[in-house]
Structure formats: C-alpha cells, structure tokens
Amino acid sequence: MSQRKIWLCDHRGRNAVVVLVPRRRAAPLGHRDAAGSSVRFCRCIKTTATFDSLLRRHGESEALARALVDGDPELDLEAAGRETGSCDRVYLGHDGKPFYSARMLEVIFDCDGREIQRRPPELVPANLVPDCAPVWSGKLLSCREAIGRFAFTRAYQVRHGNALEYDFLHGLAAHLEQRDSLVLVGSGPRGIGPLIPERNALPMKGLLAGKTQGKAYRLVLYLAAFELRKPEART
Numbered sequence: 289m290s291q292r293k294i295w296l297c298d299h300r301g302r303n304a305v306v307v308l309v310p311r312r313r314a315a316p317l318g319h320r321d322a323a324g325s326s327v328r329f330c331r332c333i334k335t336t337a338t339f340d341s342l343l344r345r346h347g348e349s350e351a352l353a354r355a356l357v358d359g360d361p362e363l364d365l366e367a368a369g370r371e372t373g374s375c376d377r378v379y380l381g382h383d384g385k386p387f388y389s390a391r392m393l394e395v396i397f398d399c400d401g402r403e404i405q406r407r408p409p410e411l412v413p414a415n416l417v418p419d420c421a422p423v424w425s426g427k428l429l430s431c432r433e434a435i436g437r438f439a440f441t442r443a444y445q446v447r448h449g450n451a452l453e454y455d456f457l458h459g460l461a462a463h464l465e466q467r468d469s470l471v472l473v474g475s476g477p478r479g480i481g482p483l484i485p486e487r488n489a490l491p492m493k494g495l496l497a498g499k500t501q502g503k504a505y506r507l508v509l510y511l512a513a514f515e516l517r518k519p520e521a522r523t
Contacts, residue, residue, distance in 0.1 A: 298424060342355075427471065440511065
C-alpha cells in the first residue's frame with residue numbers, strides 16, 4: 289500500500305514532500321458479561337422487510353398498523369437474528385429489489401434541512417501534493433482556540449525520509465513549540481484553503497502541531513471536518 293504524503297512549507301520559505309502516518313490507537317479494552325465470559329461483537333440480521341414491501345403485503349397503512357400491533361410481520365423468523373459475517377452494501381429500489389445499475393446524485397440541503405439542489409457528483413481530486421509549491425499561511429492558533437473552534441476527525445504523524453527532510457521538519461516543530469501554537473495548513477495562494485486528503489473526500493481544515501526533545505521531534509497534522517460556530521439568534 290502506497291504511503292500518504294503531503295507537501296509542506298515552513299516559516300523560512302523551505303518546502304518538502306513528507307510522509308503522513310496515521311496515529312495508532314490504543315488497543316480496545318476487553319468486555320466480559322456477568323459470568324466473566326468474554327464478549328465479542330457480531331453483526332446480526334435485524335429484518336429483511338421494508339416499509340414498502342410490508343405495505344404492499346397488507347394493502348393499506350391501517351391494516352399494516354394493525355398487523356404490527358397484533359404480531360411481527362416485519363420479522364423473517366428464518367433470517368432475523370442470524371449472524372451475517374462480512375457484508376457488502378447493496379442499494380434497493382422502491383420494490384425492495386437490488387439495483388444493478390444506479391445513477392449517483394449529490395443532494396444539497398440548506399441549514400434548515402430543506403433540499404435545494406440535485407446534481408451529478410463532481411470529481412474532486414486530492415490536493416495534499418499540489419502542482420505548485422504550497423504557501424506558509426502564517427496563521428497561528430493557540431491550543432485552546434483550536435480545540436474550541438474545530439472538531440478534529442483525523443490525526444497523522446508527519447515523518448521524514450532523509451536527512452534534509454529531518455532538518456526541515458525539526459525546524460518547523462521547534463518554531464511551533466516556541467510559540468506554543470498550531471499553524472493553519474491549507475491550499476490556495478494564501479495557504480488557508482481546505483485540504484482534501486483523498487479523491488472526493490470532504491474538504492477539511494488542517495492544523496499542524498509540533499514538539500521537540502533534543503534531536504527528536506514530533507509533528508502532528510490534525511484534520512477538522514467541521515468548524516464550531518455559535519448559532520445565530522433568531523427573532
């Protein structure tokens with residue numbers, strides 16, 4: 289599997305293409321039941337029926353409501369509760385049958401949840417390694433401000449591949465550590481535009497944090513999918 293890379297620029301006007309490594313998560317804690325036996329996660333079948341298929345079976349909504357009260361017509365006793373194993377996503381039509389050829393549409397909603405537009409999805413390329421050199425944004429944020437403004441969804445450790453990249457990244461980490469700040473890393477002529485980590489991904493804000501300890505350094509790129517804002521007062 290190919291490594292994910294990003295083209296970074298620093299406060300000295302230097303730039304380099306470096307490697308992004310996902311931060312490792314701690315091993316999940318095990319769970320046990322009241323008897324002390326190990327508990328494992330499994331995916332089970334809930335139902336094989338849809339509302340439309342049940343409505344067609346019972347003819348009208350009132351008859352379907354009575355059937356739901358009197359029994360469990362939505363349950364297939366041969367399938368419900370069975371463990372599934374690995375699953376693939378399948379899209380169904382109104383008749384409950386799978387689609388073999390579907391046309392994807394991008395549906396856009398406003399802030400009140402009303403649909404305002406439908407259009408074919410656009411092909412948006414990744415921009416972590418753009419065609420031209422990136423720009424140092426110079427926009428520094430304190431840790432408190434960054435945590436209060438953004439909802440971080442991903443984190444990558446930035447690593448070097450040779451001695452020149454090491455000197456570049458160590459100097460960048462030291463610069464951020466001295467100012468006790470995170471720097472906004474982005475696209476565009478000002479270096480504050482959104483980052484798109486992979487093709488057709490959700491645009492994200494990138495913030496870079498750095499620490500040093502002697503000759504060692506740690507640089508972490510945090511990606512935020514959402515910016516937290518106070519709701520506007522409505523009259």
